[in-house]
Amino acid sequence: MSTATAAYDGIRPGTAAKHAFFSAVVWLCIGASFGFFTSLRIAWPDLLNGKEVMGPLASAFAFGRVRPMHITLVIFGWISMAFVAAMYYMTPALCNCRLWSEKLGLWNIWLWNVGLVVAAISLLVGANSGREYQELIWPVDIYVLVFILGFAAVNTFNTVLQRRTQGMYITIWFFLGALVMIWMTYFIGAIPDLFPVTGLNEAYMVWWHAHNVLGLWITPVSAAIAYYVIPKVTGNVLYSHKVGHLHFWTIVAFYSTPGAHHLMGAPLPEWMKSFASVSGVMILIPALAFITNMVLTVQGKWQMFSDNVSIQFALTGTLMAVPLNFQGAFQQTRAINWYIHGTHWIVAHAHFALLGFSTFIEIGATYYAIAKLFQRKIYSQSLATTHYWLTTVGFIGFWTTLTLAGLIQASGKVYNTTFIDVVYATHPYMVGRSLFGLTIVLGQWIFLYNLYKTATAGEPVTEKNPPATVYYT
Amino acid sequence: MGGYKEYKIGVIMFLAVFGMAVFMTIGIGGVYLGSVPATQLALEKQVHYGSSAWSIRDPLMKGWNQPKIQKADGTMVSDPVGVGKKIFIREGCWHCHTLLPEQTSDWEYFGAPPLAGDFVGESPTVIGSDRKAPDLMHVGSRMPSMAWHLQHHKDPRSVQAKSIMQSFDFLETSELKALATYMVSLK
Numbered sequence: 002m003s004t005a006t007a008a009y010d011g012i013r014p015g016t017a018a019k020h021a022f023f024s025a026v027v028w029l030c031i032g033a034s035f036g037f038f039t040s041l042r043i044a045w046p047d048l049l050n051g052k053e054v055m056g057p058l059a060s061a062f063a064f065g066r067v068r069p070m071h072i073t074l075v076i077f078g079w080i081s082m083a084f085v086a087a088m089y090y091m092t093p094a095l096c097n098c099r100l101w102s103e104k105l106g107l108w109n110i111w112l113w114n115v116g117l118v119v120a121a122i123s124l125l126v127g128a129n130s131g132r133e134y135q136e137l138i139w140p141v142d143i144y145v146l147v148f149i150l151g152f153a154a155v156n157t158f159n160t161v162l163q164r165r166t167q168g169m170y171i172t173i174w175f176f177l178g179a180l181v182m183i184w185m186t187y188f189i190g191a192i193p194d195l196f197p198v199t200g201l202n203e204a205y206m207v208w209w210h211a212h213n214v215l216g217l218w219i220t221p222v223s224a225a226i227a228y229y230v231i232p233k234v235t236g237n238v239l240y241s242h243k244v245g246h247l248h249f250w251t252i253v254a255f256y257s258t259p260g261a262h263h264l265m266g267a268p269l270p271e272w273m274k275s276f277a278s279v280s281g282v283m284i285l286i287p288a289l290a291f292i293t294n295m296v297l298t299v300q301g302k303w304q305m306f307s308d309n310v311s312i313q314f315a316l317t318g319t320l321m322a323v324p325l326n327f328q329g330a331f332q333q334t335r336a337i338n339w340y341i342h343g344t345h346w347i348v349a350h351a352h353f354a355l356l357g358f359s360t361f362i363e364i365g366a367t368y369y370a371i372a373k374l375f376q377r378k379i380y381s382q383s384l385a386t387t388h389y390w391l392t393t394v395g396f397i398g399f400w401t402t403l404t405l406a407g408l409i410q411a412s413g414k415v416y417n418t419t420f421i422d423v424v425y426a427t428h429p430y431m432v433g434r435s436l437f438g439l440t441i442v443l444g445q446w447i448f449l450y451n452l453y454k455t456a457t458a459g460e461p462v463t464e465k466n467p468p469a470t471v472y473y474t
Numbered sequence: 475m476g477g478y479k480e481y482k483i484g485v486i487m488f489l490a491v492f493g494m495a496v497f498m499t500i501g502i503g504g505v506y507l508g509s510v511p512a513t514q515l516a517l518e519k520q521v522h523y524g525s526s527a528w529s530i531r532d533p534l535m536k537g538w539n540q541p542k543i544q545k546a547d548g549t550m551v552s553d554p555v556g557v558g559k560k561i562f563i564r565e566g567c568w569h570c571h572t573l574l575p576e577q578t579s580d581w582e583y584f585g586a587p588p589l590a591g592d593f594v595g596e597s598p599t600v601i602g603s604d605r606k607a608p609d610l611m612h613v614g615s616r617m618p619s620m621a622w623h624l625q626h627h628k629d630p631r632s633v634q635a636k637s638i639m640q641s642f643d644f645l646e647t648s649e650l651k652a653l654a655t656y657m658v659s660l661k
């Protein structure tokens with residue numbers, strides 16, 4: 002992707018990916034900051050709240066409105082957009098061709114940014130579908146299906162179609178499979194918005210959607226990105242394609258079925274709960290296949306864990322998947338689920354998956370791709386290391402305080418404690434969560450600054466085809 | 475080169491496995507759940523709530539398109555129970571409260587868990603997944619006083635000093651009344 006490449010539909014190759022990566026990181030900063038803002042509500046409910054302090058903004062910035070906005074911005078603004086950024090960067094690289102259309106790519110990203118602004122405003126004015134993880138109202142759902150997911154899929158599929166390589170690398174299968182699956186998943190989640198489906202049937206579809214956004218989109222695409230970044234940056238060959246096959250097929254087969262394990266407390270029939278619970282444990286197979294494959298790929302290059310920021314982030318994310326998946330597999334069994342369901346334990350687990358596992362891998366990829374796309378070295382290694390430690394320490398503290406708070410709430414259920422005493426007992430942990438959350442948020446703004454400086458003032462790399470590691474020294 | 479021909483078997487297998495998973499879960503599960511008969515409670519809820527989902531006819535979720543009832547003076551107004559439920563959704567109360575007692579010791583504290591048929595026709599159900607606050611499915615039996623709810627929503631800490639519920643003093647008086655009516659209706 003050297004600057005000498007001839008212009009293609011008037012736009013230089015890589016432009017769409019650049020716009021996508023930068024937009025995604027901006028959404029990460031905004032989304033995480035709003036997460037911090039809502040966390041204050043749970044720690045100190047009267048802070049910056051109420052008619053007297055907030056005036057006409059009081060309703061828009063109430064907990065129940067900002068919380069879904071936080072989720073929308075981090076999942077659809079940051080994670081999903083970073084995914085598509087990675088697709089726009091990695092697909093041409095792996096197919097030895099250009100992106101099918103840079104123009105469509107730019108339209109995709111900018112319509113996406115507009116869509117997110119609309120989505121955020123709609124949630125703040127209270128236009129909320131009332132379906133968790135699917136809070137957007139149906140006009141926005143249709144917009145997402147066409148301009149966001151649709152455009153991204155068309156561009157990626159057509160790029161692969163014009164590839165100049167024999168065969169497809171594992172990252173590409175995951176990209177293509179996940180694009181089909183997220184479109185279907187999002188559509189099924191929107192069915193209750195578009196058609197008269199009600200009652201438990203609706204609740205079930207909504208949770209099927211929530212489960213599969215994680216299982217058929219966030220998990221596989223995060224892994225696909227690691228499959229690219231880790232071999233590329235370490236310079237090692239992927240340990241095993243066969244294990245990669247196992248990973249891909251077991252994701253499609255086992256991650257798509259346990260949607261009902263989110264409704265263990267609801268009056269669903271027994272067979273649905275048992276089926277979900279058993280197939281949920283099977284998710285350990287793809288998870289372990291992926292982790293094994295990655296860890297064995299790094300063989301002989303473990304020192305890069307301490308001196309290369311992309312590997313640092315991507316491997317930390319990969320290793321987080323070990324406890325994450327064991328926690329997930331066991332907490333969804335009947336024996337454990339009744340105890341921790343609905344507590345802060347679950348919120349801790351959600352951040353484990355989306356922040357500890359997924360976000361870490363995408364951050365690793367972003368550092369790598371931005372340096373490559375701009376042909377410049379990372380502006381500041383020490384800022385990058387600061388970012389790493391702020392995010393890691395912040396996350397571990399965040400997870401620990403929430404998990405402890407969850408265990409307190411859970412024991413409150415068993416011992417029939419007066420509810421308000423449990424609320425009161427978790428207060429210090431909520432304060433702790435806000436502080437650790439602030440640490441994470443600071444790290445992300447540093448990340449944005451460092452990327453901006455890399456793009457504008459990083460030391461240019463002029464060699465042709467330098468090894469990946471050049472970009473970090 | 476290019477094309478997907480060499481991946482024919484892979485593509486067919488992918489569609490088969492994914493299609494099978496959707497069929498087994500959404501297909502069979504959906505047919506089963508869709509055929510659960512409505513209970514008496516479900517029918518009552520349908521009468522009061524109507525559809526609580528977002529609609530173009532009520533873009534700001536004010537309850538404009540909820541079922542109408544006749545007031546004493548003969549004017550028609552939206553059923554306050556349905557309006558209350560809509561505001562409950564709009565304000566995201568369900569991110570702290572659940573509407574689903576579980577099959578654990580909840581029986582003693584929050585009352586009996588619902589039956590599958592209790593939800594028929596309700597959309598969205600907002601059963602919630604996060605319980606930072608008491609379950610509300612039977613709150614009307616525990617807390618039957620309108621005045622208490624009105625005061626509590628406006629300033630939770632005036633009735634429960636340790637509460638972390640935020641104050642909803644920015645809601646209009648009619649909205650606060652509708653919310654309280656909805657709370658009291660949850661027997």
Ligand code: HEM
Nearest residue numbers: 033036037039040075347348351355356360435438441442
């Ligand atoms: C990229 C990073 C992040 C991602 C992907 C993320 C994702 C999520 C998700 C999926 C939920 C819903 C959890 C559930 O329903 O169980 C959530 C809730 C929440 N997040 Fe984040 N989050 C991120 C960063 C943060 C940060 C930095 C904070 C700062 C304190 C934060 C604070 C919160 C709060 C307060 C909630 C609501 C929890 C509740 O209702 O109890 N998040 N987040």
